[in-house]
Amino acid sequence: MAGTGTTSGRVAPGADGGTAPLTGGWQAVTAHWLAKYRRVWFGTAITSFLSPLLYLAGMGYGLGMLVDRGAGGIDGVPYVVFVAPGVLAATTLQVAAGETTFSVMGSIKWDRTYHGMLATPLGVRDVVTGHLAYVLVRLTMAAVVFFGVAAALGTVRSWWGLLAVPVAVLGGLAFASCCYAYSASLTNDRGLALMFRFVVMPMTLFSGTFFPIEQLPGWLQPVAWLTPLWHAVDASRTLVLGTADPGGVLLHVGYLALWAAGGYLAAVRVLHRRMVV
Amino acid sequence: MIRARGLVKAFDDFTAVDGIDVEVRPGEAFGFLGPNGAGKSSTMRMIGCVSPPTAGELTVLGMDPRTDGPRIRAGLGVVPQRDSLDEELTVEENIWVYGRYFGLPRRLVRERAAELLEFAQLTDRARSVVEPLSGGMKRRLTIARALVNSPRILLLDEPTTGLDPQARHVLWDRLFRLKREGVTLVLTTHYMDEAEQLCDRLVVMDHGRIVAEGSPSALIAQHSTREVLELRFDTADHAAHLGGVEGVADRVEVLPDRLLLYTPDGEAAQSELHRRGLEPLSALVRRSTLEDVFLHLTGRTLVD
Amino acid sequence: MAAPDQGRVAAAGRLARAVPIPAGAGMARMLVERNYRSFRRTWVIIASGFFEPVFFLFAMGVGIGSLVGDVETEGRLVPYVVFVAPALLAASAMNGAVFDSTTNVFFKLKYAKLYDSVLATPLGPRDVALGEIAWALLRGLVYSAAFLAVAALAGAVTSPLALLAVPAATLIGWAFASIGMAATTYMRTWADFDYVQLAILPMFLFSATFFPLETYPAALQGVVQATPLFHGVAMVRDLMLGQVGPDLLVHVAYLVVLGLVGTAWTARRIERLLLR
Numbered sequence: 001m002a003g004t005g006t007t008s009g010r011v012a013p014g015a016d017g018g019t020a021p022l023t024g025g026w027q028a029v030t031a032h033w034l035a036k037y038r039r040v041w042f043g044t045a046i047t048s049f050l051s052p053l054l055y056l057a058g059m060g061y062g063l064g065m066l067v068d069r070g071a072g073g074i075d076g077v078p079y080v081v082f083v084a085p086g087v088l089a090a091t092t093l094q095v096a097a098g099e100t101t102f103s104v105m106g107s108i109k110w111d112r113t114y115h116g117m118l119a120t121p122l123g124v125r126d127v128v129t130g131h132l133a134y135v136l137v138r139l140t141m142a143a144v145v146f147f148g149v150a151a152a153l154g155t156v157r158s159w160w161g162l163l164a165v166p167v168a169v170l171g172g173l174a175f176a177s178c179c180y181a182y183s184a185s186l187t188n189d190r191g192l193a194l195m196f197r198f199v200v201m202p203m204t205l206f207s208g209t210f211f212p213i214e215q216l217p218g219w220l221q222p223v224a225w226l227t228p229l230w231h232a233v234d235a236s237r238t239l240v241l242g243t244a245d246p247g248g249v250l251l252h253v254g255y256l257a258l259w260a261a262g263g264y265l266a267a268v269r270v271l272h273r274r275m276v277v
Numbered sequence: 278m279i280r281a282r283g284l285v286k287a288f289d290d291f292t293a294v295d296g297i298d299v300e301v302r303p304g305e306a307f308g309f310l311g312p313n314g315a316g317k318s319s320t321m322r323m324i325g326c327v328s329p330p331t332a333g334e335l336t337v338l339g340m341d342p343r344t345d346g347p348r349i350r351a352g353l354g355v356v357p358q359r360d361s362l363d364e365e366l367t368v369e370e371n372i373w374v375y376g377r378y379f380g381l382p383r384r385l386v387r388e389r390a391a392e393l394l395e396f397a398q399l400t401d402r403a404r405s406v407v408e409p410l411s412g413g414m415k416r417r418l419t420i421a422r423a424l425v426n427s428p429r430i431l432l433l434d435e436p437t438t439g440l441d442p443q444a445r446h447v448l449w450d451r452l453f454r455l456k457r458e459g460v461t462l463v464l465t466t467h468y469m470d471e472a473e474q475l476c477d478r479l480v481v482m483d484h485g486r487i488v489a490e491g492s493p494s495a496l497i498a499q500h501s502t503r504e505v506l507e508l509r510f511d512t513a514d515h516a517a518h519l520g521g522v523e524g525v526a527d528r529v530e531v532l533p534d535r536l537l538l539y540t541p542d543g544e545a546a547q548s549e550l551h552r553r554g555l556e557p558l559s560a561l562v563r564r565s566t567l568e569d570v571f572l573h574l575t576g577r578t579l580v581d
Numbered sequence: 582m583a584a585p586d587q588g589r590v591a592a593a594g595r596l597a598r599a600v601p602i603p604a605g606a607g608m609a610r611m612l613v614e615r616n617y618r619s620f621r622r623t624w625v626i627i628a629s630g631f632f633e634p635v636f637f638l639f640a641m642g643v644g645i646g647s648l649v650g651d652v653e654t655e656g657r658l659v660p661y662v663v664f665v666a667p668a669l670l671a672a673s674a675m676n677g678a679v680f681d682s683t684t685n686v687f688f689k690l691k692y693a694k695l696y697d698s699v700l701a702t703p704l705g706p707r708d709v710a711l712g713e714i715a716w717a718l719l720r721g722l723v724y725s726a727a728f729l730a731v732a733a734l735a736g737a738v739t740s741p742l743a744l745l746a747v748p749a750a751t752l753i754g755w756a757f758a759s760i761g762m763a764a765t766t767y768m769r770t771w772a773d774f775d776y777v778q779l780a781i782l783p784m785f786l787f788s789a790t791f792f793p794l795e796t797y798p799a800a801l802q803g804v805v806q807a808t809p810l811f812h813g814v815a816m817v818r819d820l821m822l823g824q825v826g827p828d829l830l831v832h833v834a835y836l837v838v839l840g841l842v843g844t845a846w847t848a849r850r851i852e853r854l855l856l857r
Contacts, residue, residue: 194625
């Protein structure tokens with residue numbers, strides 16, 4: 001992390017003849033969020049590691065018993081195998097939403113962390129990049145832990161399944177950057193509650209996570225195709241099952257990358273408008 | 278109105294109020310003056326019936342807070358140290374809802390809210406939410422809210438702490454009006470100017486005890502000289518100049534940034550110093566204040 | 582002067598001395614009134630809470646239902662949506678009550694300092710506890726009724742007894758709101774709310790909500806039956822399926838005891854925290 005090497009930006013300008021960069025860069029912002037996270041990680045471990053596993057157990061094995069009895073599994077695999085990659089992608093969505101809503105609004109409005117950061121040589125772009133880099137770390141941790149357990153339970157059918165981890169992380173990042181832009185544009189937290197209810201929750205339920213979107217009424221299926229979560233779920237699922245075709249996965253990944261990039265640009269713009277007046 | 282004998286408030290690890298005797302009479306403005314941590318707020322909370330006394334005797338409006346809390350509170354108006362306005366409601370709703378906590382009929386509460394908003398100079402903000410109001414406005418709203426039940430006693434804990442000078446004066450003006458209308462005011466403050474402005478009578482508190490009692494002018498007459506000469510020298514340690522000023526004043530106090538010379542005649546003391554050839558950076562003659570009383574009684578300043 | 586209510590306040594004072602529970606002035610409804618005022622500004626969010634169980638019902642009924650087919654419960658085969666709808670009603674009563682009584686109350690207690698100003702009036706800690714819990718119940722009542730209507734439209738209601746599911750859900754709300762609020766008085770930071778999730782989520786998933794009790798391994802069935810939500814789900818399911826038996830009394834009694842304990846505990850804790 002920043003601040004340890006000789007190229008650190010923490011040195012006062014001129015202290016070494018003015019050759020040091022003036023800023024700690026986005027890494028310094030990431031370090032800030034990681035330091036904060038270190039103090040609460042235990043509590044959040046429950047929501048980010050334990051709850052997906054509870055969902056896997058409850059849905060995959062419990063409900064799975066009913067589904068396997070009623071329909072003989074889904075697409076020829078037991079329900080738990082079907083649902084595990086769904087929960088993987090849904091978990092990254094939850095972590096992404098959790099890390100780019102209240103903390104963004106709070107940094108602008110409540111504890112004004114961003115004001116402090118922007119009073120240093122750091123720029124808006126550093127603040128956004130650093131925050132999202134921290135989210136990336138969180139997403140990776142959550143995905144790796146869940147994937148490890150899911151694999152140990154025998155729900156991963158192919159070595160290609162390992163690629164489901166970066167795909168799910170990208171899915172989370174795609175949502176995180178857009179969600180960041182949205183949170184930064186709000187002036188009060190009502191919009192956040194509504195977003196959880198009308199975006200995160202329905203997306204979690206209806207993006208092919210717990211059942212194939214073919215079960216949805218015809219008019220809803222194209223909506224599901226638009227959501228980043230469906231692309232993350234579908235790509236992860238084909239990878240885990242070993243049925244992936246490279247073209248399909250690349251298409252999904254490209255779509256998610258588009259969301260991530262678009263969200264990032266929007267986030268920088270919105271935060272700039274908000275903070276630099 | 279309020280009577281305390283040997284009143285004590287002890288928490289697990291310290292004693293906030295250590296046996297005080299107080300008597301507040303109807304219609305007067307009574308003050309508790311003292312630095313932070315002197316036990317003023319704890320005393321106010323006991324009077325407000327939200328903190329049971331540990332020992333001693335306390336009657337408020339003729340009743341015992343231990344058993345008649347709700348009945349006493351029905352006759353009190355409380356302005357806490359930190360504004361606890363309901364930020365989810367508008368300005369007028371804050372008064373309405375608060376009035377309903379006293380069981381007042383809705384119609385009455387609305388009428389009174391209109392009057393109180395006028396009194397607090399907030400009529401044009403009636404429908405605004407509370408959050409964007411300035412500190413002074415919030416404070417006035419808190420006071421207006423505390424008056425909704427037409428209390429017999431208004432308790433004000435540090436009413437102007439954190440306000441800018443202009444807002445303080447507006448607030449003092451409102452409190453004067455209340456006093457003229459016969460409301461008994463009980464307030465705490467660590468500002469001596471506020472105590473001098475508002476209080477008919479006050480007690481000086483320090484470390485949970487009362488160290489002096491009386492009207493502001495009586496306290497000054499009793500515990501200080503008429504005038505004070507303040508001297509600043511170009512030095513790190515003002516105590517070094519003690520020898521030079523010896524015998525010039527009745528009493529000398531050393532502060533980190535100046536010397537205070539207590540004397541009936543400041544001008545005379547100043548010319549005496551000049552005669553001795555002492556050259557301070559600045560010399561100022563002023564009247565004694567409650568600050569000097571406090572300094573004399575406790576050896577410490579009020580605001581640190 | 583507060584003359585009109587001097588009498589009532591006096592009577593409440595006598596009551597407070599006679600009864601060994603925290604003091605109140607019998608005016609909890611004033612706090613309900615306050616919450617109603619604030620609600621008028623934020624109703625969109627609160628109203629949106631109604632959609633959560635509806636989304637779940639849709640997902641379970643439409644998405645999962647056709648995969649599962651019929652489920653056996655209480656010796657009867659019913660479509661999955663009929664099986665799961667009562668559970669969603671009970672679970673959302675729990676979720677709503679817990680959310681209301683934890684985060685909302687924590688905010689008012691720690692940040693807004695609402696109760697500090699309330700307690701400067703004749704209202705006492707018991708009024709605060711009862712007022713907040715009553716408010717949570719009112720909201721729960723409206724949610725439950727609305728959800729039941731949607732469930733009926735989805736064909737998940739098979740008996741007129743289902744109407745009783747609304748008061749039943751309110752009972753669930755009371756039990757959880759009171760316990761939740763008591764727990765809230767111990768919380769120090771927002772991070773502590775993750776522990777609430779730790780208690781709620783397993784119950785949500787494993788109280789015979791999404792699959793019948795018989796599906797669990799024998800060893801776990803006892804654990805499941807001990808949880809409060811299990812009783813809530815079983816109670817609502819009995820009513821919505823119209824299969825009422827003596828079991829119902831056990832479920833009701835369990836939740837009533839929980840509610841009473843939680844309410845008294847909450848009032849006591851508020852007194853401890855704010856009147857010291």
